[in-house]
Structures are given as C-alpha cells and as structure tokens.
Amino acid sequence: MHVVVLGAGVVGVATAHYLALDGHEVTVLDREAAVGRDASGGNAGLIAPGHSYAWASPAAPRMMVRSLLGQRTAIRVKPTLDPALLGWGIRFLRECTADRARRNTLVKHRLCRHSHDCINALAASEAIEYAREAAGVFYLYGDEAALQAGWARTSLLRENGEDLRLLSAMEVADREPAFARATSPIAGAIFGADDASGDCELFTRGLAASLERRGVTFQLGETINGLRVDGGSVTGVRTTNGEVRGDAYVLALGTGSAAIARTAGIRVPVYPAKGYSATFAVRDPGACPRVGGVDEGTLVAWSRLGDRLRMSSTAEFSGYDRSWRPDDFAGIIATARRLFPGAADWDTGAYRACLRPMTPDGPPVIGRSRVGNLWLNTGHGHMGWTMGPGSGQVLADLFAGRPTAIEPDGVAPR
Ligand SMILES: Cc1cc2nc3c(=O)[nH]c(=O)nc-3n(C[C@H](O)[C@H](O)[C@H](O)COP(=O)(O)OP(=O)(O)OC[C@H]3O[C@@H](n4cnc5c(N)ncnc54)[C@H](O)[C@@H]3O)c2cc1C
Numbered sequence: 001m002h003v004v005v006l007g008a009g010v011v012g013v014a015t016a017h018y019l020a021l022d023g024h025e026v027t028v029l030d031r032e033a034a035v036g037r038d039a040s041g042g043n044a045g046l047i048a049p050g051h052s053y054a055w056a057s058p059a060a061p062r063m064m065v066r067s068l069l070g071q072r073t074a075i076r077v078k079p080t081l082d083p084a085l086l087g088w089g090i091r092f093l094r095e096c097t098a099d100r101a102r103r104n105t106l107v108k109h110r111l112c113r114h115s116h117d118c119i120n121a122l123a124a125s126e127a128i129e130y131a132r133e134a135a136g137v138f139y140l141y142g143d144e145a146a147l148q149a150g151w152a153r154t155s156l157l158r159e160n161g162e163d164l165r166l167l168s169a170m171e172v173a174d175r176e177p178a179f180a181r182a183t184s185p186i187a188g189a190i191f192g193a194d195d196a197s198g199d200c201e202l203f204t205r206g207l208a209a210s211l212e213r214r215g216v217t218f219q220l221g222e223t224i225n226g227l228r229v230d231g232g233s234v235t236g237v238r239t240t241n242g243e244v245r246g247d248a249y250v251l252a253l254g255t256g257s258a259a260i261a262r263t264a265g266i267r268v269p270v271y272p273a274k275g276y277s278a279t280f281a282v283r284d285p286g287a288c289p290r291v292g293g294v295d296e297g298t299l300v301a302w303s304r305l306g307d308r309l310r311m312s313s314t315a316e317f318s319g320y321d322r323s324w325r326p327d328d329f330a331g332i333i334a335t336a337r338r339l340f341p342g343a344a345d346w347d348t349g350a351y352r353a354c355l356r357p358m359t360p361d362g363p364p365v366i367g368r369s370r371v372g373n374l375w376l377n378t379g380h381g382h383m384g385w386t387m388g389p390g391s392g393q394v395l396a397d398l399f400a401g402r403p404t405a406i407e408p409d410g411v412a413p414r
Contacts, residue, residue: 002027003399004237004246006224006260007378008035010204010385011364012252014392015377016216017207019250022400026216028208029237029244031223036204039254039384042277042354043200044312045303046292047119047386049112050162050192053153053229054104054305054362055315055382056095072298073271078318080149084258085317088271090298091360104362107410109160111363112383114406115390116196119203122389128206130198131306133202137195138172138293140339144187149392150296154190162326163193178289184338189293197303200385219244224253227264227374234264234374248373250395255320255355257378264371269397269414270379272355273315276328280309280336280344288343309344315356315382324353356382366395375399376413 005016008030016026032038040359060075067073077089090218095104099112121130141147147166151163154164173179179186212218219241228236228243236243251257261268282288282304292303300313311332359365359379364387366377377395380387392409398406 001025001250002246003248003250004029004230004244005250005252006237007252007254007256008208008218008220009038009040009252009254010036010200010388011254011377011380011391012250013211014118014389014395015250015252015395016211018392018396020211020214020216027214027244027246028218029222029224030220033221035208035218035220036201039354039356041201042312042352043359043385044277044301045197045199045305045385046137046294046301046385047116047196047198047311048192049109049116050137050157050164050388051111051139051193051294052105052108052157052383052386053097054101054108055358056104056361057093057101058096059062059100060096061093070093071307073074074315076314076316078316080319082319085271085319088269088360091269095285100361103410105156106160107363108383108387109157109162110406111390111394111411112386113161113165115387116194118389118393122207123203125205126210127388128203130203130206131304132196132198133290133292133304134159134196135175135291137192137197138176138291139190139192140172140293140295141187141189142185146296147187148209149210150190156160165191165193170312176289176291176300178287178340178343181287181341182339183341185384193394195253199305208332224256224260226260229264233372250375250377250398252377254357254378254384257357257376261369261376264374266297266371266374268365269359269379270357271317271364273358274321274353274355274384275312276314276324276351276353277287277310277334278329278332278349280311280346280349282307282309284342287340289340295335295339298335300332321354322353322355324351326351328353357384358382363411364391365413366391366408367398367413369413
C-alpha cells in the first residue's frame with residue numbers, strides 16, 4: 001500500500017519507519033526544508049517517562065486563574081476570544097479531577113516507557129548518533145517541603161514500575177559535579193534512574209537518512225493546504241506543489257494537525273502551548289551538567305547535547321503566535337546563572353519559541369479517523385520526543401490490524 005505521512009517531525013518520521021518496515025511504500029511531506037525542525041528541533045531533550053504526569057490536574061485551574069490575573073505562573077493563558085482555545089479549555093478543565101489526572105498520567109506513562117524502548121532499539125538498529133546521555137534525569141528542588149510533596153506524588157509512577165529515587169543534596173552533587181558551583185540552595189532531587197536525554201532533531205534526521213536509503217520518499221519544502229475527500233475517503237493532499245495521492249494518509253503535523261484535519265471534516269483536539277527554547281555553546285565543560293534535569297521551582301528544563309546546552313521553559317496558551325522577545329528568556333538565563341555559573345556565555349544563546357501540540361487530557365491521538373483511510377498520530381504535547389517513536393510503532397500495529405505492543409486504550413481518536 002502507498003501511505004502518505006503528513007509531517008516530518010519525530011512522530012511522522014518514526015511512523016514512516018514502522019510503516020516502511022511493514023513493507024508499505026511511504027512518502028513523507030513537510031513544509032520545512034529538513035526533517036525534525038519544528039517542535040522536534042526545539043525541545044528540552046528529555047526522554048522522561050519519570051515525568052509523565054498529565055498537565056490537567058486538580059492544581060491546574062488555580063494556576064490558570066492566577067495567570068489570567070496577571071501573576072507569573074508556569075502555565076500561562078493569554079486572554080483571548082479564540083473559540084478553539086475556549087473549546088479546548090473547557091475540555092481541559094473537565095480533565096482536572098484527581099481520577100482523570102491519574103488515568104491520563106498512566107496512559108502517558110505506559111506509552112512513554114514503550115517509546116523509550118523503541119528509541120533505544122532504533123538507535124541501535126539504525127546506528128543513530130543523537131548526543132544521548134543515559135545517566136538519568138534530575139527533578140531538582142530548592143526547598144525541602146516541595147521536595148517531600150514532589151516525592152509523595154511519585155508514588156503513582158513508582159507503583160507502576162518507574163525507578164524514581166529520592167536524593168539528598170550531597171547525593172545530587174555526587175552524581176552531577178556541576179552542581180557544586182550552584183549559587184542557590186539545593187534541598188535534593190527526585191532522580192529518574194531510567195530517564196535519559198538526547199537531541200531529538202539529530203535522532204529524527206538520523207532515522208530519516210536511513211529511511212531514504214531504504215526507499216522512503218521525502219517531499220520537503222511543500223506546504224500542505226488541505227485534504228481532498230471524495231466518497232468518504234481522502235483522495236489526495238493539496239500542497240503548494242500540486243496534489244499528492246496515496247492509498248492511505250497519516251496526519252502527524254503537530255500543531256498544524258487541527259487545521260488540516262478540518263479540511264476533511266475531522267476535529268482533532270490539539271491546541272498549541274508555546275514554549276521558549278535557548279541553546280548555548282558550552283564554555284566550561286566541567287561546570288556544565290551532563291545529566292539532564294528540570295528545576296522544579298522554575299520549571300526550566302535542560303539537557304546537554306554534546307558541546308551545547310539546551311534549556312527551555314514556559315507553557316503559554318496564546319494561539320499560533322511564535323514570536324519572542326529577549327525578555328521571555330530572562331527566567332531561563334537566571335536559572336542557568338544560578339545553577340551552572342560559568343558553564344556557558346549566557347548572553348549569547350540561540351533563541352526560539354516553539355509550539356507543543358497539546359490535547360486537553362494529555363495522551364496523544366493515535367488511530368484511524370472517521371474518514372476511513374485517514375489515520376491520526378498527533379497531540380504529543382510536552383512529551384513528544386519521549387512518546388513519538390513508540391507512537392509510530394503503535395500506529396503501524398493498528399494500521400496492520402495486529403495486536404498492539406501496548407494497550408492502546410486512552411489514545412484512540414476522541
Ligand atoms: C519548549 C519545548 C520543550 C519540550 N521539551 C520536551 C522534552 O524535554 N521531552 C519530550 O519528550 N518532549 C518535549 N517537548 C515536546 C516535543 O517537542 C513535541 O511533542 C514533539 O516534537 C512533537 O512532534 P511532532 O512530530 O508531532 O511535531 P513537530 O516536531 O512540530 O512536527 C510537525 C511537522 O509538521 C510540519 N507541518 C505542520 N503543518 C504543516 C503544513 N500545513 N504543511 C506542511 N508541513 C506542516 C511542521 O513543519 C513539522 O515539521 C517540548 C516541546 C517544546 C515546545
């Protein structure tokens with residue numbers, strides 16, 4: 001069968017891989033000139049089943065109200081009359097009960113763990129180099145009470161097989177000598193022993209290169225304008241270069257998914273959450289962390305990508321706007337100076353804003369849509385580097401009609 005995959009982020013390229021492995025002829029389309037450039041090229045680099053909590057939780061509505069009142073919060077909402085955001089927001093609020101948060105976290109966790117195995121297997125089978133650091137991930141706390149509250153929250157993931165450990169400040173410094181120079185107190189950390197970090201864009205590029213060698217076609221630099229639907233099936237993809245036809249289609253356009261799905265009469269509950277991403281050249285390797293992490297006080301995340309340090313923060317619901325001002329990076333730079341003084345020249349980062357494709361409940365949407373030959377693999381939110389490769393594998397299982405590697409309950413189109 002000829003399958004057209006729409007989108008060449010980590011999700012689209014991984015999907016193309018598993019479909020090609022099943023013997024399908026695959027064409028991948030993207031507007032960018034290279035693969036893995038959009039969210040997949042700006043993320044924090046953490047492969048983190050140990051952090052797979054759903055954002056929709058009992059604590060989220062209070063944070064959103066504080067944000068609307070003008071306070072600085074990790075999740076921010078810009079007051080807007082965008083009906084898509086209003087609809088998405090109502091669905092998000094419905095997911096903010098303790099029961100729903102627990103269920104959504106476990107769906108994500110299952111997929112994250114499976115996907116981490118897929119990342120490892122793909123890196124080995126396709127010989128992909130992607131600046132991997134396998135030494136775990138720190139969830140760092142400056143305050144003892146917050147550390148204890150964070151630790152209590154881990155019980156759900158620990159009960160479900162996640163190796164999370166409570167580390168004292170001394171144990172943190174033993175594992176990551178870069179913290180010895182931190183200028184603010186560290187109370188301790190929760191350490192995700194099975195978590196890792198690495199460059200998602202490099203991984204996506206490496207996988208695409210091996211796919212090209214196996215005959216997968218990449219049509220890059222082509223913007224998709226919509227889908228042509230006839231008699232209940234998609235018959236083509238309208239792009240700036242004409243029409244691309246296949247037997248089946250997989251929509252993996254990240255935050256571009258909702259607009260293109262609409263042209264086939266399908267509603268995909270994906271809305272962007274903007275994040276800021278800065279990449280710094282490492283100046284003093286001894287002062288720069290090797291182990292990735294999240295500063296839980298500021299929700300700034302980092303990972304070492306070879307001779308660069310990637311840092312990111314903030315989730316802002318402000319539509320599809322990708323603009324940024326230097327001031328948007330002030331929190332990242334302050335955290336960097338405080339935790340890793342001297343590691344890089346913090347005034348010369350490469351800055352960008354990018355958009356997380358968020359679903360209201362948290363798990364992505366994977367499976368066949370109402371339009372028979374249109375499949376969906378989108379909505380990976382804040383964890384698409386971790387969940388993307390496994391999602392490609394699950395989609396290929398569903399496409400083939402064979403039992404899926406993990407229980408697909410919770411990711412079906414909704
Ligand atoms: C600041 C930030 C930090 C993050 N940190 C992490 C992290 O540490 N760990 C983690 O697991 N995840 C993280 N994520 C999430 C992760 O990056 C995303 O979930 C993941 O990259 C989504 O992959 P994707 O392939 O679905 O989307 P994308 O990578 O965005 O790819 C979608 C592709 O579709 C193309 N496209 C869209 N519309 C069109 C169109 N009309 N025509 C043609 N092409 C189109 C785009 O060009 C793009 O290449 C982070 C995200 C952000 C923004």
